[in-house]
Amino acid sequence: MSKVGDYEAVKADIASLLHQPEYDDGSAGPVLVRLAWHSAGTYDHATDTGGSNGAGMRYEAEGGDPANAGLQHARVFLEPVKEKHPWVTYADLWTLAGVVAVKEMGGPQISWKGGRTDYVDDSKLPPRGRLPDAAQGADHIRWIFYRMGFSDQEIVALSGAHNLGRCHSDRSGFEGAWVNNPTRFSNTYFKLMLTRNWKEKTLANGIRQFVYYDEDAGEELMMLPTDLALLSDPSFRYWVEIYAKDREVFFADFARAFDKLMELGIQRDASGKVVNTDNIKGGYLS
Template identity: 65%
Template sequence: MAATKTAADYEAVAKDIVAILDRPGYDDGSIGPVLVRLAWHASGTYDRKSKTGGSDGATMRFKPEATDGANAGLEHARAFLEPIKAKHPWISYADLWTLAGVTAVEAMGGPKVPWTPGRTDKTEATVKATDIPPNGRLPDAAQGAPHIRDVFYRMGFTDREIVALLGAHSVGRCHTDRSGYSGPWTYTPTRFSNQYFKLLLSVKWVEKKWDGPKQFVDEDDELMMLPGDLAFILDGEFKKYVELYAKDKDAFYADFAAAFGKLLELGVKRGKTKL
């Protein structure tokens, strides 16, 4: 059914996604950040050698991907999108989750990310165990540059693309009941910006004193960085790009749009019918 749809149909879905982004009482008042995270985690399981994982199939609805600790909290993101799916039942979950990510980025002030529909969903009846990526493919926030490179090189990204992608941490926050970490990366967690890079470089990050997992905070304990975020200033090759994006917002926006668009395409198999 989706094959007969036009660009205007997808624009109508995007418009309805924009309309549900503001949610007073939830986090910082927007569900945009958690939708960006859903699109990323749905896609970031891709392994280019075995050509498994990725957003196609919307396999996060099935175990063991659904119960991967790395995906804790994304059940909320998926539930937020259910009314959109109910209104536009023809769209696949795989397209809906990725479209929601790019729509949220743009609505929060970020760049327009290239996005193409055509993903299909696996169903309980059609899904095979080998269609569902194993746990452990998404990055572990407690680790440093070698681990980050392992994960993102497995998907086919360069150092520059990895740093650009991490700029998404300009929005959103960590939740103790999800990852165990706590707090936002920036003072404007519902506005997409290059603040993440500026703060990485300008703040004196100290280890947070608490009985939670090791993380870093500014001296007022208002902002946070994960050990995996600080890896981007401890590693010289990564730091070069952090410095570039802190200075040049346009370069960051252009590189983020290209890299996020590439991420959402990983492993997508399309039939002949395209928009």
């Protein structure tokens, strides 16, 4: 057991579990990034509900949401870290794991602060339906991300996380990776989006996605309908072109936007201490 508040010890243990030779492309990193994003992406600015406090996916109403299918793998990967550092809240562990995974996979350093609290029951969970639907277009993307308080630029920057990982037919119904090396954080996703000839394909399960065959990967790479909506919408496309050209600009903008995402629903005082613990019914873990 580490000293309470020793987040460096937690970070080191997260980093050391990323290598998972038996799992997907050999890394737990991508699914950890997705867990972090889905833990925060329920935020609704208008009602100040949802967000990265609470770790609501521990409860069936949120964890069993089809939009969160597959994220139990990420939670299971992190369980030994929670056992070793019982003082860390799940809400902190999940967000920190995303930040550590991005860095370890060659991405930018993202600033992160602890202090999130865990719900003690399932009475304050955000309703289902707040996460994006990949079969939709630009209007839907804006409706989802404006609700959280993001701009078009931030939406495109965050979408660059699809440099990582893959779609699984038994989770989302979509299938395949976006890039040839899906455990390396880069701006390849934007480059491929702009330069490849994406063809629509209907999978055996009836789901529609976009593909092209990549010789180097030896497999079909893919784009979701929402990914390609970033090309057809001029305001989104402006940022796709910038991020495809300039990796450093993408890394800096991604780091800022991901930090903002991880802070959704969290209010801090001047010293950085989380003050809005009152939304956690029945008190919170100290």
